[in-house]
Amino acid sequence: MKRRRAIVIAAAFLIGGILRATAADYWFAEGTNAMLAGQYAVAARAFADSAARQPAAGTFVNLGIAEWRRGHAGAAILAWERAQWINPFDARAAENLRFARQFTQTDPPQLTWFETASTWLPGNAWVWIAGAGLWLAAGAAVLPGIFRRRKTGWHQALATLGLCIFLFSITASFGVITRTQLGVVIKKGAELRLTPTRNSEMVATVAAGSAARKLKARGDYYYIRTADGAGWIERDQFSLICPE
């Protein structure tokens, strides 16, 4: 009985996943067709639907192209940043980001050394590597004793290697976490304010596509730091690369 229930649950998960992937593929194809027909708004909505069902690097690349064609530079840069978040090796996303930043005269996000290291691999890869390194070190240290094997040099070398891998990847993994606070200004001429209120004094105006780091949130506002300064921005004018 328990086995049957487990099978049903597993099958439901499997079917749900397949259906989700199928729907994402359907909207991806719809978006591609709309792009070819020049219906960029329809295409953007289709790609956004596809990405909502199953985030994919290619989908975000195409979503960025559709948004760019619609004149939404901020939304386009955000989509390409997300494509790179999923796959740092995506050449299309990288090229489009270079092009867009050149056109909008905006700078890429300023990263710390461990954040830069975290961009070398997909964000989720680092945490798997860190886990594998940790348990490799632990296994190499503990298992010979359990299995009554004499500890040899290579056991110790393996444990040291695992520990090194763990320490490096955990740093990069921390960089991934801090990069979740990075975002993009998506509205043209968005205003940074001194306080999180509509009537407060304006500090600066930031261009759409400008990268910024979220420092805190209050009500409908984020406190962000950009290359132009820090201030409060309305939530609908700024979007995190990794949505909360």
Place this chain on the structure above:
Amino acid sequence: MNLLRFKLILFSSLVAGIALRGRMPAAEISGVEAAFDPPVVALEGKSFYRVTVAAPAASIQWPERFHTPIVLKLEGNTRGEILGNVNGQMMTQTTFLFETLALMTGNLTIPPFVIGVDGQRVVVPAATLTVVEDHSITNPPPRRILLEIPKTNFYAGESFVARLLLPVGPANQIDALREVQFNGDGFIAGKTALRMSVETVERAGRKVAAYLQEMLLTPMVVGDLKLSAQGFTAGREFTGAITITGGANGPVILGGGPVRYVLLTSEPVPIKVRPLPEEGRRPGFTGGIGRFTCDPPQLSTNRVHAGEPLLLKVTVHGEKAAVKLTPPPPPQLKDWEIIPEHQSGIGFTLIPLTDEPRATPAIPFSCFDPETGEYVDLTIPPVPVTIISEGVPTALPQAGNDSGAAALKLTGLAPRPGITVSSLKPLQLRPWFVSLQMLPVIGLMGLWQWGRRRRFLEAHPEIVRRRQAIRALRREQVKLRKTAAAGDAAAFVRHAAAAMRIACAPHFPAHPRALVCADVLAVLAGQESAGETARRIFSADDARFAATPEACAGLLALRNDVDAVLQKLEEQL
């Protein structure tokens, strides 16, 4: 008796007038007139007491009370002011009008009394009303304005057209009306007349010409109200275009002679005003009451760039052309900025903020139909529109003279979704992944526990032997039950003997096959019946190897005894 009362009243009036004059010396100015209209009425007939002062109303201090005969009842106090040409001079004239009811025959005189005009005391001359008993007097009734309204039940805010009729005067002359006012609380009247004309109306069974003026009125207060109108006769001083239709009995004179501004009033008309029902109120209701229909909305263009305005106009047709509808408030939408147009009719300036909309937004609008007593939906429907995106470059010119540097441009579409993730949120921030890290911990701890247990069992082999014996005993018992059920006595004996050996082996310790009946009996020492059962089983088992094997079919009956022996042996493990 009546004559005596009349004389008394006349005397008292004269005395009061003389006394008043003697006490308050006042100026007599030619611009003050007082008269009854008509001057002769039948008993209990109605007349108007009219006082005209050639001065603005604001400069006149009208007394709170003035002396009147007891038998003359004065009702109402209507006053009106008009600026006009009086005796060749432009001047303001104010008229005070009272409706009178004579309760006694004779000459009823309102004696002179003093009013204030610009701080001066001015005497209003005496006026006499002759009341006769004869009902056959031929004097025409006093001239009045006739107020006609389409119905007497209205909803608050429901506009209607009131018709003011002024039939021809005694000399068949048509007079226009000026300075028309409506008296009654809770009404809003239009500032100008909707229509002015001279028409034929039926009055007292005969057709007469009448001046007609239509005005728009809106009741604003709920309840039982009274509405009356007042206005000055103004000869041919028409304030707008006038149409003349129909015919009348006898010649009709349009104006002629000097204008005489006479203040007239109408009979009050009772009106019942109800509140609008709250139930069924639809969105976009702006107070429009009446029967309205909307034409399909018209767009200035149906192809526009994002951020460019387009004009939406809607023509509304109403049963009453004079009643104007307030446009509905523009809805607040993410994709549109909507600005109402106030120039004419119902119109909106629509500005698409994005290129996503495929049609203009529906604008909720409704009105109330007083005939059915229900709200009617007049929502302005969406109109298909094409919004063009802002143009953006897809390539940048090559920088500088560096021929080696490739020009930046937008790439083509990705043919496939590519690498997918279940969520953009990093794994380390997902609770399930943190939980997953417990699996290796649990695995390592399990391995450590396993090694510890293994060492313990190596130090205590008897535990291992007992466990092995118990497991082997279970297997043999299963076989024993099967053979007993099958009626296979030889197999039954064989498995019973094997089971007893297995159960006794850990006690020596030795391999089960190495044990004989004596070893089993040694374990069962002191248990006679069990020992007997074991002896019989082993005896039958040994007989298998004899030259002439014994039939052991009867031993199947020992099944319960064998089970009891095996249970006792298992308990000793």
